[in-house]
Amino acid sequence: MKVGKQQSLTDIGYGNRKRKTKRDEFLGTMDEVIPWDEWIELVEPHYPEGKRGRPPRGAETMLRMYLLANWFNLSDEGVEDAIYDSYAFRQFMRVDFLGDSQVPDATTLCKFRKTLNENGITKLLFDTTKIFLERYGKMMRGGTIVDETIVEAPASTKNVDKRREIQADSHLSRIDCRTNTRNRHRWKTLAPTFDWDRHVEYQKSRVRSKVEYVFLIIKRLFGYRKVRYRGLEKNRTHAFILGACANLFMLAQSGWCMVNGVA
Numbered sequence: 001m002k003v004g005k006q007q008s009l010t011d012i013g014y015g016n017r018k019r020k021t022k023r024d025e026f027l028g029t030m031d032e033v034i035p036w037d038e039w040i041e042l043v044e045p046h047y048p049e050g051k052r053g054r055p056p057r058g059a060e061t062m063l064r065m066y067l068l069a070n071w072f073n074l075s076d077e078g079v080e081d082a083i084y085d086s087y088a089f090r091q092f093m094r095v096d097f098l099g100d101s102q103v104p105d106a107t108t109l110c111k112f113r114k115t116l117n118e119n120g121i122t123k124l125l126f127d128t129t130k131i132f133l134e135r136y137g138k139m140m141r142g143g144t145i146v147d148e149t150i151v152e153a154p155a156s157t158k159n160v161d162k163r164r165e166i167q168a169d170s171h172l173s174r175i176d177c178r179t180n181t182r183n184r185h186r187w188k189t190l191a192p193t194f195d196w197d198r199h200v201e202y203q204k205s206r207v208r209s210k211v212e213y214v215f216l217i218i219k220r221l222f223g224y225r226k227v228r229y230r231g232l233e234k235n236r237t238h239a240f241i242l243g244a245c246a247n248l249f250m251l252a253q254s255g256w257c258m259v260n261g262v263a
Helices: 009-015 022-033 036-046 059-071 076-085 087-093 106-119 121-135 184-190 196-221 232-253
Strands: none
Touching: 022 059, 022 087, 022 232, 036 059, 036 106, 036 121, 059 076, 059 087, 059 106, 059 232, 076 087, 076 106, 106 121, 106 232, 121 232, 196 232
């Protein structure tokens, strides 16, 4: 959804720069590929009407600020400061200091994130993205690939009985695990003329790479290497929005572009 506005001297000067930064290119790509109209329609039914207290900021403004915080792994206070400091952030937020609009404060963003969490809105955004990918044949099916990083942590007592959680059985015997091996010496020993094992591992890697690229985007591009929030629901909300955005980012990289939700 595009909103036209008169360019200021800062906009003109910034537009004449010789090259765009990676941040500019990323934000421009996400601005084009996200179906803003559909996403805002999912947010607005749960958004406060502003009958009491100060008038709320627009749902699109808060959604854009929320996405910046998730994409760049920033806290509520951190993303507020970053928008003031970064012209690229302000351009994505469509904040014009010459007018009446200002950057929403960290408390407003915290309340917005709480609204998304309590109403399961990021799950709806993720499902909407999944439906779109399925509609145009961009959804991979068959099998499950798990990417995990094991970090030592104390057992939690945040449960009803206030007891230490008991480690659950993995039941790996019920799962068909097909992991990649990197033992090149074994390949040469078993098949000196033809690396059959290496050929099999190559075929596995071709399949895995299509899915593991999502983890690369989420962990490296979005900086989601460890959880920030306490509680499964909060982290599930965070994971849903990053998963939806990662799929849209890959869709844009493949040459697809959505304008107002139409590919």
